[in-house]
Amino acid sequence: MQAKSIDQPSDGDLMQAYAAGDASAFETLYDRHALPVWRFVQRSVQDTALADELVQDVWFSVVRQAAHYEPRARFRTWLFTMAHHRMVDHWRSHKPHASLDAETEDGATLADMLAAESGFGPERRLDSREQAQALLDALAELPAVQREAFLLQAEGGFSLNDIARTTGVSVETAKSRLRYARTRLRETLEATA
Template sequence: MTTSLDCLNLASMGSERTDEELMLAYAGGDMIAFETLYRRHRGTLYRFLLRSLRQRADADELFQETWSRAVAARERYRPEAKFSTWLLQIAHNLVIDRFRRSRPHASAEETDLLFSRLDAPESEQPDRVLSEFEQRRRLQLALEELPEEQRVTFLLRMENGLGLEELSEVTGAGRETVKSRLRYALARVRARFES
């Protein structure tokens, strides 16, 4: 019989193992390993999907689909790349499929609603909060103007800290293509802030 102390020990062991070890353990039937992976990566994955798709309902749907596909592929998983890269590659492929079917566009009202939900520290001066709000708004507009491939590559780099090799793996594009996409995306974002 498993006691609550045993469960606590198993849960703490899961936090010490690498993502790759956890995924292999999950493939072997260890549900706690999956729960640990889910806790570690749910925020990063959801932010990537929300910023890529800009529609909360679409992000919710693809978030669930990404995890479903990870679960379905658990027995075929091989730690040839970092788990986070593998998971983001699944999500990226789903995003690309969604764009191919119909390209979504966030309205100004939806964007404003999303930014209004972001917590601003209460101690800041109203003009500084407005300035930061304007910066976030400009960034969102700049992201919306980027071509799909540049936006996804930019978000993967900036939010997930992926290097060129990892970006290449996730997007399926060559290293030089990834560098070009990042360079063009950064130039467009800078131009938006200078105008």
């Protein structure tokens, strides 16, 4: 979660400024939240092109709803909730068919994108890529509701209450989904180590 300094306006203030016509406020919001939202959607749908399309729809929704925005919850929660709803809408109308090892336009796989760049030699980078691919494979094996709870916390920094509110379930259900996701990820990664 990004710390807010005294000079930086809150997300809610920026959204209200944007609604009042300040285009730079939208740019600041976008800069703050674009990457975490994209990663959440991309890792949920497992298709870069589809993630780009869905996230673009989310940001268009932000633009369309700016005049009606009321800061009842944190902006980040509101934004990730819109992303969740957009994915649900997509899944209702399309059957998922993406592959984790599908190449992007530049020939890289998602594992390549996740592997941390470092000053270590090729062996270390290979280990990092293998670990990233193992994590992606383990994420892909999770039931969608568990994967979503895990990604909301890992990518969005969401609390259990935020996860529950975003996905429309009770806090206990969100807690169970998160616990099962962590357990299954740990077991899967230990088995492949």
